[in-house]
Amino acid sequence: MPFALYMLALAVFVMGTSEFMLAGLLPAIATDLDVTVGTAGLLTSAFAVGMVVGAPLMAAFARRWPPRTALLVCLLLFAACHVIAAVTSQFPILLVARVLSALANAGFLAVALSAATTLVPDDRKGRALAILLSGTTIATVVGVPAGALLGAAAGWRTTFWAISLLCVPAALGILRGVTETRSRADDGTGSPRLRAELAQLRSRRLLRAMTLGALVNGATFAAFTFLAPVVTETAGLADVWVSVVLVMFGVGSFFGVTVAGRLSDTRPVLVLAIGGPLLLAGWIGLALSASNPVLLVALALVQGMLSFGVGSTLIAQVLYAASAAPTMAGSYATAALNIGAAAGPVLGALGLAAGVGRLAPVWVAAGLTALALVVMLLWKPSGGLGETRGARLHSGSSGEPDRAVG
Incomplete structure (x- = not known):
């Protein structure tokens, strides 16, 4: 695999650490900063909203930039935001x-x-995406554990400084490894206008893939966000086991995307048909x-593997389904994620507030996954069900092979 791909994964690792370490x-x-914990929690909500809004917004804004330029601008903006965060009172x-860092992350x-x-x-797009998304799983x-330890030992501001410094080798790697080319919207191949790319959101196949991706990722985050009280109160384990369970989930997720x-x-239907029910x-x-x-520790490993294995396959399907929107496809996948x-943590919190018990978020995860399976079975978009080498390849409107799970 190209060196540049691993540099992109390094940047995704840095951004993923920043996103999750805040808890x-x-x-x-x-x-x-003399605010309540509830007020400080707005930082998490603001980041999530910024990611959802920022993906299509930043992609549309930078669609006429060469990819290397867009990547470097977003990464340097992300680093600058963490410097500001580290020094402000x-x-x-x-x-x-x-x-702003969420907008840069999304872009x-x-x-x-x-x-x-x-x-x-x-024929290796899915594998490339797995390497890229492994940055999040790592x-x-x-x-995240390293950020928590660093914050406890040297203060929360130190973690923001560390994130900004880690952006430097990632930026240098992208500068060296990603070849500068013409913009994705002006590459000499007659790329569609922005309006035409946005019109792809009316595609039933794309909407289905995005819906499935959002449901499975929502299930993952509904359960993952509230695992700590399950470990300490339901299972009765010491606080140190929270980190163990989260690490096991992370290890499983790495194996899942791999x-x-x-x-x-080549076998997306097989992955979803087996992985979804499991x-x-x-x-x-x-x-x-x-x-x-x-069983709790073992299932944390298994669910991490299944969640990210099924989820990454669905995100690959979003990109295949959006092949006619070459400059916006990544933003559609990011938005779905x-x-x-x-939404997942919000639904999990509502389950807890309803008095169902500490396991309410896990049941929410089960419900969202069940809904995803129903959508997978009943919502039939235009286009067929296929697998390379195992069934048919469907050609997208851009003319490239399209491995569709329809």
């Missing part, structure tokens, strides 16, 4: 910096998802057996 830093931020400034990921598929042959295994990446180009069974099993510490990431 452990909120109390310290609230104390330092005003919560409103920190909040604005967080929103980077939208461009990177599209750029990654251009670095490899058509962030949950390494980056395995799915090798299959999502994912649902796993959430139900976790909800029923969370009081057993051994982050709609789920924003």
